Amino acid sequence: MSTVIAAPAAPYHRKKTRKSITVLDLFAGAGGLTQGFYAASPRVVTERAVEFEPAAAASFAATFGDKVYAGPIQDWLKRETVPEVDVVIGGPPCQGFSQLGKQDPEDIRNTLWQPYAEALARAKPKYFIVENVPAFGKSQQLQDFRDATGSEGLIKDYDFQWHVLNSADYGAPQSRKRAILIGHHRDLPFPGFPLPTHIGRHRTVRHALKGIDTRVNETLLPDRRTEYAGRIFAGTFRTSELHLGRDYATESLERFGWIPEGGNRFNLPDRLKAPCWLNHNSGSGDVMGRLHWDKPSVTVRTEFFKPEKGRYLHPVEHRAITHLEAAKLQGFPDDRLWVGSKTAIAKQIGNAVPTALGSAIARQLVQHL
Secondary structure, rough: OOOOOOOOEEEEOOOOOOOOEEEEOOOOOHHHHHHHHHHHHOOEEEEEEOOOHHHHHHHHHHHHHEEEOOOOHHHHHHHOOOOOOOOEEOOOOOOOOOOOOOOOOOHHHOOOHHHHHHHHHOOOOEEEEEOOOOHHHHHHHHHHHOOOOOOOOOOOOEEEEEEEEEHHOOOEEEOEEEEEEEEEEEOOOOOOOOOOOOOOOOOHHHHHHOOOOOOOOOOOOOOOOEEOOOEEEEEEEEHHHHOOOOOOOOHHHHHHHHHOOOOOHHHHOOOHHHHHHOOOOOOOOOOOOEOOOOOEEEEOOOOOOHHHHOOOOOOOOOEEHHHHHHHHHHHOOOEEEOOOOOOHHHHHHHOOOOHHHHHHHHHHHOOOO
C-alpha cells in the first residue's frame, strides 16, 4: 500500500521583495506561463494563482509554492480580496470556440473572459496577457473583451493589441500558434510584441530529446501519494520521472513497424487501416504520424500519448512519445514537479504554453517595468 509522503520543497518558490515584479496567474493550469515568466527574470514572483482543476492546482503549488486558489475563478472573486499586482496573465479555456472543439457559441467557457476582466479591474496591473487558440481572434469573446475597454466598460482604463505568434519562432522545439493579447494601462505605452528570435533556425525534436534514452522500461508512475487541499493525489513526480510508455496491442505495434521516418497512416497496408481510413486517402497526414527529427514538433496536445490523435510517434521507435518527451517539447525543466494520474499530467502538459514563448513575452514586459 502506498503512503502519503511529504512533498519536496517547491523548486521555484520565490519570496517577494521590494524589487519584485508581482504576477497574478488566472486559469493557471500547472503553470506553463508562470514557468516561462520565471525563466525570463529572477524578479518575477507569483502573488496568487487561480486554477479550477485540482491536480493542475496541486502541480502549480508543488512547483511554485502554495499560492493557488484551487477552484472556480468566480468563487475566488467572491471569497478573496484580489491583490494588486504588476502583471496579470492567463488563458481562459478555449474549448467553446477552438477548431478542435464543438464550437458551441453557448458553451459557458466562452464567458470566462468576464471574470478575467473583473479580476483585471481589481488587480490594477500595469500590463496583462491573455493567451488562447488562434480562433480566439475571430470570436465574439474577443469583441466582447474589446468592448469592455470602452469608455463605459469594466476595464476602461486599459487598451490592448493581439497577434498570433508561433512558439517555434521564439525558441520552442514545437510549432504551436497562439493568439497573444498584450494589454496595458492607458497611462503606459503599449510595450510591443516580442521580436522573433529563431526564424530560419528553429529548434528541433532532435535538440529537445537529446540525452533521453530511446528505450522505455516503465509504464507506471512511481507508487507515491501526496496531499493537497484535503485530497490525496498521485505524486509528486519530477519531470525526469515521466519517461513512461504504454502496453500496446499487437496490431498497434505492427502498424508502428510499417510507418517509416516522417511517415503516417498513408504508409499502412489496407489490412492495418482503421475502417474510417480506408476511404479517406486525403486529409490530415499527421494521424499516426512520426515526428521529424530535424523539424519542430507539431502542437503537443493533451492526448499526445495516442498516435491516432496526431503526429505523436517517436521519430524512430515503435511507440508514442512519453510524458517526459512531451514535457521537453514544451520546454519544462527536469526538476519541476507534477501531481496526478498519467492522464491528468498529460492534460497539464498539453494545455500549457511553451515556456520559450512565455519567456519571450515576459522579457518584453520586464524591460518596461
